[in-house]
Amino acid sequence: MAQKIQEVRITSRTVFLVIEAQIDFTRIYGKFGINGAAVISEINKIMARRPYVVATVDWHPLKPISHISFKQWGQHCVPGTSGAMYDPDLDIGHIDVEFKKGIDPDDDVYDSFKIPHFEQFIKMLDPDKVIVAGSAIPVCPSLTAMSSVAAGFETYLPWNACCVMEDTDIGKAIVELERAGVIVTNTPK
Numbered sequence: 337m338a339q340k341i342q343e344v345r346i347t348s349r350t351v352f353l354v355i356e357a358q359i360d361f362t363r364i365y366g367k368f369g370i371n372g373a374a375v376i377s378e379i380n381k382i383m384a385r386r387p388y389v390v391a392t393v394d395w396h397p398l399k400p401i402s403h404i405s406f407k408q409w410g411q412h413c414v415p416g417t418s419g420a421m422y423d424p425d426l427d428i429g430h431i432d433v434e435f436k437k438g439i440d441p442d443d444d445v446y447d448s449f450k451i452p453h454f455e456q457f458i459k460m461l462d463p464d465k466v467i468v469a470g471s472a473i474p475v476c477p478s479l480t481a482m483s484s485v486a487a488g489f490e491t492y493l494p495w496n497a498c499c500v501m502e503d504t505d506i507g508k509a510i511v512e513l514e515r516a517g518v519i520v521t522n523t524p525k
């Protein structure tokens with residue numbers, strides 16, 4: 337098993353899923369209180385190795401009615417606000433395609449594979465492997481990586497390219513990912 341993402345062979349057929357690398361999730365003054373500067377730097381390093389990059393973004397319009405997820409997480413990723421924008425340090429020129437999720441006010445989409453047509457799109461790319469990173473463990477990147485395995489892809493999650501929510505049981509989060517078949521690299525010591 338690979339221990340470092342640097343040792344994983346990345347080709348043009350490798351699909352890199354960048355999950356919610358948006359200011360509301362990645363900046364210390366964002367609504368989730370997570371500092372993602374180091375994470376964005378690691379995501380940039382992986383993108384620079386030229387995988388096919390698919391970004392998903394949380395996108396919750398305030399109208400017609402408030403989004404269901406605001407009850408749990410507070411208002412976030414509202415189109416037209418800075419928090420909904422990509423982290424300013426993210427090399428967005430490497431992004432090949434973007435999917436928005438959570439537009440439906442009743443649907444809290446954590447797992448990017450729940451986006452309509454997403455799985456079919458990834459299958460069409462015929463990836464040699466899938467790498468998942470972004471924000472924030474143990475929610476969106478974790479669930480997306482587990483669904484990627486379920487969809488039949490060899491799936492890597494580089495820990496240092498993911499934001500981790502403050503109260504996360506790190507050991508438990510890693511065990512759950514590995515039990516599902518996700519290859520977790522750069523695991524914390």
Ligand SMILES: [Zn+2]
Binds near residue numbers: 394395396412413438
């Ligand atoms: Zn959300």
